[in-house]
Amino acid sequence: MSAHTAHTLLTVAVQHLWHAALLLALVLLVVQRARLSAEARSWLLCGAFALAAVSPLLVLLPREAVTVAEAAVALPTAAQSTPLPASAVPAAPASPTASLSAFVPTALQALAMIWLLGTLWGLLRLAQGIWQARRLHRAARPAPALDALLGPALPRGSCVALSDAVAGPMVVGLFAPRILVPPHLASTLSSPALRDLLLHEAAHVQRRDLWVTALQRTLLAVYWWSPCLRMLGNRLELAREMACDARAAHRSSSGRDYADSLLRGIAGMVQHRPQRAALAVGMSGSRSGLTQRVDGLLQLQRGQVSWRTRVRWSALCLAALATHVGVTVAATPRLGTPTVVAPNSDTATRTASAQAERLLDAAAEGDLAQVRQLVQAGVAVDTQLAGDGTALIAAARHGQLATVEALLALGAAPDLASRGDGNPLIAAARRGHLPVVERLVSAGADVNRIVAYDETPLINAARSGDVDTVAYLVNHGADVNLGVVADAGQWRSPLNQARNSRVRDYLMQRGAVTGRR
Template sequence: MANSTYASVISELFHCLSEIVVAHLWQSLMILVLIAAMTHLLKRLSADIKTSLWMHGLVLSILLPVLSSVFIPQSPDLVASSIKFAEIQHDEVSLSIQSQNKQIRAESGLIQGSDVGSIVQNETRVLAYLLVLLLVIMIFGTAKRLVGLVIAWSSTQDLIGGGIRVPTARYLKDYPQLGKTKLLKSYDITSPMVVGYMEPVILFPANLLEDLEAQDIENILYHELGHIKRSDIWFSLLQRLITCLFWWNPLLTIFNKQINLNRELACDEFAARQTGDSSSYAQSLLNSVKVGLEHNPLVHGVSMFNKKKQLFIRIEGILDMENSSHLRGKKLGSLLGLSLVVLTSTVVLQSAPFAKVGLEGSLVEQASHIATDAMNQDDAELLVAAVQANRISVIESLINDGANINTPLFGDGTPLIVAVRKGNLAMVEKLIELGANPNQASRGDGNPLIIAAARNEQDIAELLLRQGAEVDAIVKGDETALINASRRGHLDMVKFLVSNNADVNLGVKVNEMRGSEYRSPYNQASSQKIRDYLVSEGAEAQAAM
């Protein structure tokens, strides 16, 4: 039981992990498309508001899949205790059949050597390996990026320690916030940046301080102060942490790119408003590029320059400020962000399969269901082995102890299907007497009448029909009893089924790899005699479609 239970748990964990990964991808795509549409339609939105929208979208793309997959959160301790409780509950139920199970294994040797058992074990082993592989890849990727964050933090501290203090009195004399912020000159960077979480510091490249005009330096400092005022350093850290944890989602790159670009545009707008001259500020950016523009070393900070292509977009945005008015403001940005959260949450959560967790019962009940399913598979495996060994006394004992005689075992079917396949008429009679359902189907194994028809077991088919088997029952993937008898060339069985009111024109549409196919008793007949007989009974001459 424990092996089957843990196999079920592994399967559930693998399914849950893959479901969350897929949910992250498609929900991130949905949010990305939604924000792109909003920013395209509302072209007058300021960069500040666009940054807020993209940041809301990034956080939402991370939280929403978790909320939609696990609507009612449970603690890991509760999950473990729930499964343990279910296992203990099953053990108490199955104590009375433990000795009998051992006897079956010892005398028949069928279960230990059963192909089904090895198939289940192999499938469980493959799922376990895949689960471990996925977790190792995810953990390794996250650990690698976290190490990168630590290295970046260390590099940032070295830059701050190696910076040369520059008196701020010579710059922005009328801007009091600059007096509270350190301005450091550094020979190790190529772009101005804000670093430091608790005490923000402006790092300025030494070559820019030496080569730029005072007005250009002042304009750039306004830009960096915009970062400090907006607390961009903290949002940048949040982006880095999210990327570390969810690095496997390629759509996060687009979110981060839009956030970074609009963050710089927002600070450009702030600086341009402070200087009162957009053209002058745009010229300062161009002058800075002439001095040199390269990638900065890996640091924890918000850099002013990254790529020339983005710089040209920023300059166009700054110059556009003179010709158009933009909707701006923190309240508007928060309102649009909240609207985005509500809209996407409503769409996704309404389509989420809540029935999986929380709405049909507690997690304790779900864990009990997992253990119960595993117990049923154990019982089905024992019953099938007993049928194959023709051990009626064992079957009766198992049923008396609570085994469900109608539980299908993958690869074998129900105990009744197994008995029919063996052509054991006496066992078929006994199983029906013990409560076996003659119409219980098993995907891939048909139902008892289909197996009897395929194997030309007319005595068994007659018994099944007397006990209520449906002559025209359709099993997906296995068609009907008449189609199977016709395909196998059993003319006597075909006549017997038709005499018991089987529909000679009842066909089934089957989806195969090569496309859909229509199967009927006529077009599946393996001989002309069967086709002639079916036509004489009113069958239409249909070709396979």
């Protein structure tokens, strides 16, 4: 794992910790005390849980757009001078600061690796739970009498089945849900009490809770080290059970009667050891959670909260979540590659025309007369075409030294970049056109210019394998250790992009080091 990838992962982790802590505080202060229905509370908590898991990914967004000049890396004075041979530079003794600098990336990589290994373990356990749920689903025996007990309340595409492997009612099966009931409950509970428990499981099916649970437990496997996300998950599970209780109670005779049925079902489960699959939802829970569920059911008997009150509380909860989104968007750092634009925005965005195409073709072919004629006719000398760049880039790419001279005399910018085509010096270095490289440098082209997606002139020269071009750039101030982070976090430097051993040996002689500096 590269140091850049480890840094990105740990930045996501740090952002997640304060994002989740802020959301948990909002839940404790607002959502839990809001006078909302159990249904609304469960979905608000679901939104909070999803935000806590997703909002840290804001760090992967690109940074603000910068101009080509701003994207250049400022080099120390020593880097701008001609580097001494490695043999002429005395080896400095290792200092405590240097040792710490070498240790920190390794520590970051170790922490990131621990995170990934923990995530892998959590996902393996989740996969084991999926396999267990499939076994329960396949081994269950159809129970038409229990289907008839639910009647119209049985969700379409689902059924009730008996299973000796479960201690209490639960739902398994993402695509073909089955409500599993242990035979001992089916034989000991009265029909009204059993129907109440089945109504609770049917509510899980109607709400698509299995899908939500699958996503929730996957995210918990990813953020296995997050205490705040785990606390949000616990509150979400309780809210989900209370929402299903409320739905079942509305179909039952009363909230108090449903609470009695719930307690009878729990009492019947106490004597049997519960077995729960990772992808299953059921009515079992902690003692404190059961107390809150019963209290919520008894409140159904005390009258409903007015719809105006619910709307006000819902608006307040949504405003709290929106506030969280605004704060996190504003405060989360961005690590993505910035969008780089040319400083001459009016020129860079000029609409491609037939004359512009003729100018670039003439520059590539070395047709000096045509180049001069088109520029004098009004075609901007720095006009750009997607996929071809500017006339100066085209001439440099094809090694047309005379055309490069003419375009510079006509006012072409030696450092103007074009997205996907680099800049003139990069184009010449990439092909190993040393005379063109020399002319562009003498015209003021920056040997350490960084162009998004096209790296630096020295990296391109090293990739060309032309040691003479590499040596010229180094002798004119190119930093042998100046690298960039490319696609998928890959670190590219002149040394690791060198095409042959001659270039690699030369760069190492001039002080190039392996790894990221």
